[in-house]
Amino acid sequence: MSEQNSKTKDASRDLDRAIIRASKRLDLCRDEIGKAVIGQREMINGRLTGILAGGHVLLEGVPGLAKTLAIRSLSQVLDASFSRIQFTPDLLPADLVGTMIYRQQTGEFIARKGPVFSNIILADEINRAPAKVQSALLEAMQERQVTIGETTFELPNPFFVMATQNPIEQEGTYPLPEAQLDRFIMKLAITYPSAGEELDILRRVGIEYDPKLDTVLFAADIQEIRGVVEKISVDERIEKYIVELVTASRKHGEPRSFHRYIEFGASPRASIYLYRCAKVHALFESRGHVLPDDVKAVAPAVLRHRIIPSYEAESEQLSSTDLVDLLLSTVPVP
Amino acid sequence: MKRPALMVVFLLVGTWVAVSQSSYVIVDSVRLPAESYVGDPVELRYSVRSQATPAVPDDIGQPRWGEITALRVVPGAGVFDLRMTVTPYEPGTLALPRIDLGEVRIEGLSLIVESILAPGEVGLRPAHGPQRLPGTQAALLLFGFGISFVIALVLYLLGPGRRHIHSIVSRYRARVPYRKLLARVQLLERDIKRYTMREFYIVLVEELQAFMTSRVEQNCMAATATELIELLSELEESCGATAGTAAPLEEVLTAADSAKFARKTIRRKKRSRHLKLVHAVAVELESHRTKLRRSVRGPRGQVSRVGA
Structure with a gap:
């Protein structure tokens, strides 16, 4: 019995040490990105959460909020290849995943891999490309493999897609269908920086500024940190809380006052992602266990694109984020 | 001589007839x-x-x-x-x-x-109503008083009394969560050995959340430890009524989270101290109940959120 206790204590101590190590690396990573991007800490944390939880992130924000800069900086501090794909109405799936080309010298067709074969992909303005291109990318995101001709190619690991879309200028766009939105682990809403941060931006970028960022996180580190995340414990009551939050968003469950504002609730995928993201958030807080605070902290980003507001909600100008807030302020925490 | 004899005979016959008849x-x-x-x-x-x-x-x-x-x-x-x-x-x-x-x-x-007519009275007295049973008058008086009392009571309850009674009832009800929390704290103190550490903190925090929900008119049942502490800090800033309640509660709630979600061991002595702290916080909050309600704002406390 005492031997078992000491083993448990040792494992707990090891986990604590691993958490501290991982936290330090992540802090280092944030600091490096912070050299190029001022503020937007939530956005950076959101991207790191996406990478560590093994998901992809959708970013929504008006132009000029350092979305591209942040992802480029992230690719620099991570030892990872980076591709930026500007989605346009004339983009074809082959432009994304690659195509078979004929080599005259050898007289055979060879596969030319597209920009999707990178560790980090920035799918800029994803809603400007037609549905077939969106589908090609979303399939790659889901399967983590691409078939060109008759050959299937594995995508590199880590594989992280960050798609952006502009909440304004909706004319001529192809909004992502709900089923495809559901594949993004998080939807981050990027807001304007604070006045202080903007002043800092002005002072730093007022002159030509191109900071050199060091690579501080390697593929092996990411794998190791993912391993640490897996070891973070989630109590049964927290698991139930996650499921309760997700099921409360659905109309067919226990009737709640805010259900009239919800057209469709979140899918079971939301529960999985909420669980994973809460664990990553616990790591960010250097904790070996998940608290309700972690779940609440990630819930808006995980749920906001999975809850479809009803006509009544729209008429009362309630966004899906407001609905998530309602959800969080109603479901009792364990 | 014959006449007197005849007279005697007649007298005797008459007497016999008279005697025989009567x-x-x-x-x-x-x-x-x-x-x-x-x-x-x-x-x-x-x-x-x-x-x-x-x-x-x-x-x-x-x-x-x-x-x-x-x-x-x-x-x-x-x-x-x-x-x-x-x-x-x-x-x-x-x-x-x-x-x-x-x-x-x-x-x-x-x-x-006999006659029921009084002497000198001519003719019959007119018919009078049915006779009352003894005590009828007292009973009628009592009944009348009762009806008047009920009417007065109804008028009072519909009028000023309604507000008065409502305020008495709401004052009583308002103190129910407070009394319940104190009773639960006492119970936990008494049965501290019977509860597992996890159960102990689950019960304590739930009661505290229910009490705070009633005091700040926000759904504190859906608030995390951090949110509760932030809410108290906000109240401290806005009205000063809860001065000195956020810090002790932070200690209790942090320990509670560790016990509930990380299964950390918290010694009995410390648990006892936490009960005392919760008691003190409850007393402090209760003494500023009305002030608290006025100063509450926002739908819930703030927590830093990813991508909020």
């Missing part, structure tokens, strides 16, 4: 009812001792003051009963007519009849 004695008489009034039928019973055999006459002579409605003779050995029913229509002492029973004639009987 040879009876009334040995008993009963009147039912004992007191009779004008118009009431009265039964008269006479026990008559006589050697004669009485016979009921076919025709009964009727008196001037009333009527004899029945006459009956019950024969016996040497004594017979004469029973008659008389209805008088006049008051006073009324003489019954001579009753001829064949061999015996009963006479000289009388009947005393």
Whole structure:
């Protein structure tokens, strides 16, 4: 019995040490990105959460909020290849995943891999490309493999897609269908920086500024940190809380006052992602266990694109984020 | 000499006839009812001792003051009963007519009849209402008082009393969560050994959340430890009523989270101290209840959120 206790204590101590190590690396990573991007800490944390939880992130924000800069900086501090794909109405799936080309010298067709074969992909303005291109990318995101001709190619690991879309200028766009939105682990809403941060931006970028960022996180580190995340414990009551939050968003469950504002609730995928993201958030807080605070902290980003507001909600100008807030302020925490 | 002898003979014959005609004695008489009034039928019973055999006459002579409605003779050995029913229509002492029973004639009987009329009163008094039972008046008074009281009570309850009673009830209800929390703290203190560490903090935090929900009119059941502490800090800043409550509560809630979600061990001594801290916080919050409600703002506390 005492031997078992000491083993448990040792494992707990090891986990604590691993958490501290991982936290330090992540802090280092944030600091490096912070050299190029001022503020937007939530956005950076959101991207790191996406990478560590093994998901992809959708970013929504008006132009000029350092979305591209942040992802480029992230690719620099991570030892990872980076591709930026500007989605346009004339983009074809082959432009994304690659195509078979004929080599005259050898007289055979060879596969030319597209920009999707990178560790980090920035799918800029994803809603400007037609549905077939969106589908090609979303399939790659889901399967983590691409078939060109008759050959299937594995995508590199880590594989992280960050798609952006502009909440304004909706004319001529192809909004992502709900089923495809559901594949993004998080939807981050990027807001304007604070006045202080903007002043800092002005002072730093007022002159030509191109900071050199060091690579501080390697593929092996990411794998190791993912391993640490897996070891973070989630109590049964927290698991139930996650499921309760997700099921409360659905109309067919226990009737709640805010259900009239919800057209469709979140899918079971939301529960999985909420669980994973809460664990990553616990790591960010250097904790070996998940608290309700972690779940609440990630819930808006995980749920906001999975809850479809009803006509009544729209008429009362309630966004899906407001609905998530309602959800969080109603479901009792364990 | 012949004339006086004849006179004696006549005298003797006359006496014999007289004696033979009236040879009876009334040995008993009963009147039912004992007191009779004008118009009431009265039964008269006479026990008559006589050697004669009485016979009921076919025709009964009727008196001037009333009527004899029945006459009956019950024969016996040497004594017979004469029973008659008389209805008088006049008051006073009324003489019954001579009753001829064949061999015996009963006479000289009388009947005393009363009147409900006062002396000198002419005619009958008009009919009056039904007589009240004893205590009827008191009962009526009591009933009237009761009705008036109920009406007054209803008017009071609909008017100013309603507000008054409502305020009493709401004051009582408002203190229920406070009393419940204190009772639960006492119970936890008493049964501290019986609860597992996890159960102990689950119960304590749930009661605290319920109490705070009632005090700040926000759903604190859906608030995390951090949010509760932030809420108290906000209240400290806004009204100062909860001064010194956020810090002790932070210690309790952090320990509670560790016990509940990380299964960390928290010693009994420390748990006891946490109970005291919760008690103190509850007392502090309760003393500023009304102030707290006024200063509450926002739907819930703030937590840093990813991508918020």
